[in-house]
Amino acid sequence: MIDIHCHLLPGLDDGPGSMNESLAMARMAVADGIRGAICTPHWHPMIWPNQRDDIAEAVHALRSRLQAEAIPFEIWAGSELSLDADLEAGLADGRLATLNGGSWVLLELPGTFLPQGIEDYLWRFRQSGHELVLAHPERYSYILRDPARLHAWVEMGVAVQITAASLLGRLGPEIATLCRVLLEHRLVHFLATDSHGINSRRPLLQEAFEAAVEIVGSHDAMRLVDMHPQAVITNESLSLEDYAPLSLPNTKRSWFKFW
Template sequence: MIDLHSHILPGLDDGSPSLAESLEMARLAVADGTTHMACTPHIVPGMYENGSANIARAVQGLEQALRRAAIPLALYVGADVHIAPDLPEQLAIGSVPTLNRSRYFLFEPPHHVLPPRLEDLALRLINAGFIPILTHPERLSWIKTNYDVVERLNAIGCLVQLTADSIVGAFGRTALYYSEKLI
């Protein structure tokens, strides 16, 4: 199994706070059948100032620790990228990473407010040759009143990534409902 969205890199965002926790996360992932994992810390301007260079260094460091601990998990560079007006340019110059240097990247809008011109930004990204993967839309609080935006984003070429815990109801009824609707 391939995990395309993880916050396993220690100390880069609100995910793993330590190498010990990252190793435990890796052990659990492998026990659940994960063989490959994209390391996708948040990139949020003004909050999580991550980029391709520091994420790649963190992935290399964790890979070394996994080898020392004999944990068979292949890691890849990526990011959970918060929307920004200059995102197409940042992806094009490589300062914001895509998933394993592909055209695909995790595209995260704000959780509580539908940003203006989100569809325009998505079209700019697609026209620039990238494929946005909208992260966990079932958990966005604005999906209740703007489900049509998620449908339109998908129709223009954005892929959709659901969180497994949403599908089994761990994030509540609303996330479960929209997970089922999106599936």
């Protein structure tokens, strides 16, 4: 398995505070069957102004320590980019990090309000040649209220990453149910840890992978943790010929009660 969303680099954001904690996270991931990760520290211009060169340097330093400690864990550079007015310019002039330096971008939208004009924005983003993966939309309040919105975005070519802890119910039954519904409707492309440390939000995928196998079977579950992450690493588009999204039923009842 390869984790495409984790906060593994020390001291850059709200992830591990020390190199030793980063190494402990890597050991924990290896023991869980994860063989590598794209390190995705937050980028937010005011709070975490992590730029591509800083992240590359931090990846280089951690990679050296992993080798020195003989921890069999590969890492690549990336970033979790917040929606911001400077985002497009930062990508265009290379200040901001894409996933492994390719065309894939991990984008986090606001959790509590739907940004105005977001459909146009996502469309323009796709047209600019970037592959786009949304970080954990199952946690966005407006997707929880109206999952069909996400269906429209996936039809537009946006990929979706859900978080292992969400699927396992650690963020409540409603988010877990939404994860299940999204999986059943082929609206999920990646399952990742979004890990931040060794005590909470840990770098574990195996249990969530097994939960995904129960829902969609082993072939499609492997897409989420292996095939699709590999495509990101090698800078390819996803092969989705046999993975077209299924429409969510139109219901006037609360979708949560409906399921």
